[in-house]
Amino acid sequence: MIRMSRKAWNNVLIFSVLIMILLFNTTNNILTGSLDEDAPVPLLPDGAILMTLQMPDLTLERIGQGWRTSKPSALSESQLQALTQRWQTSQMVKYQEGTPKDMPLVVIAWLAGENSGRVYQLYGAGEHTLVLYEQQLFKISNVAVEQFIAAGKS
Known part of the structure; x- marks a missing residue:
């Protein structure tokens, strides 16, 4: 296992959560079709x-x-x-x-x-x-x- 300080693990956790939020947001836009401008x-x-x-x-x-x-x-x-x-x-x-x-x-x-x-x-x-x-x-x-x-x- 990688040895990091508590502060470094907190930073890893924060960035991974931000990446997950970005991933969920973009996949939601794709799945709901909100990117389709030509839809009636x-x-x-x-x-x-x-x-x-x-x-x-x-x-x-x-x-x-x-x-x-x-x-x-x-x-x-x-x-x-x-x-x-x-x-x-x-x-x-x-x-x-x-x-x-x-x-x-x-x-x-x-x-x-x-x-x-x-x-x-x-x-x-x-x-x-x-x-x-x-x-x-x-x-x-x-x-x-x-x-x-x-x-x-x-």
């Missing part, structure tokens, strides 16, 4: 219950299993249901290019059990929608921005 992210968290959508011209509120609008709208109950379903099922991926220069459409989603609303800035990009959420830009492919908003009657 849900627009709203899985299993979240959407209570209210505040849009530029209209507010949608959950009433039981259905939806109502804050002012008269030309949208039917099935169209409102499809709109909210689109919010709950859409997947987005990180977008690496710059933020568009045009004005965003701001939508606030209120979820059950949360004290504050989630603020989304939506930008139209042809047949795609760009979403700025928590200072990160995402893209939802093949869905135009108009499919995420509802317009009320004037």
Whole structure:
């Protein structure tokens, strides 16, 4: 056995523990897939219950299993249901290019059990929608921005 002083063995122990922590941390990142930047992210968290959508011209509120609008709208109950379903099922991926220069459409989603609303800035990009959420830009492919908003009657 190697003869070392007590102080030297303490140093060996400390460095070995630090190496183990580093090893566990990197293997955990690899196993959980947190290094995958291109993985789709849900627009709203899985299993979240959407209570209210505040849009530029209209507010949608959950009433039981259905939806109502804050002012008269030309949208039917099935169209409102499809709109909210689109919010709950859409997947987005990180977008690496710059933020568009045009004005965003701001939508606030209120979820059950949360004290504050989630603020989304939506930008139209042809047949795609760009979403700025928590200072990160995402893209939802093949869905135009108009499919995420509802317009009320004037």
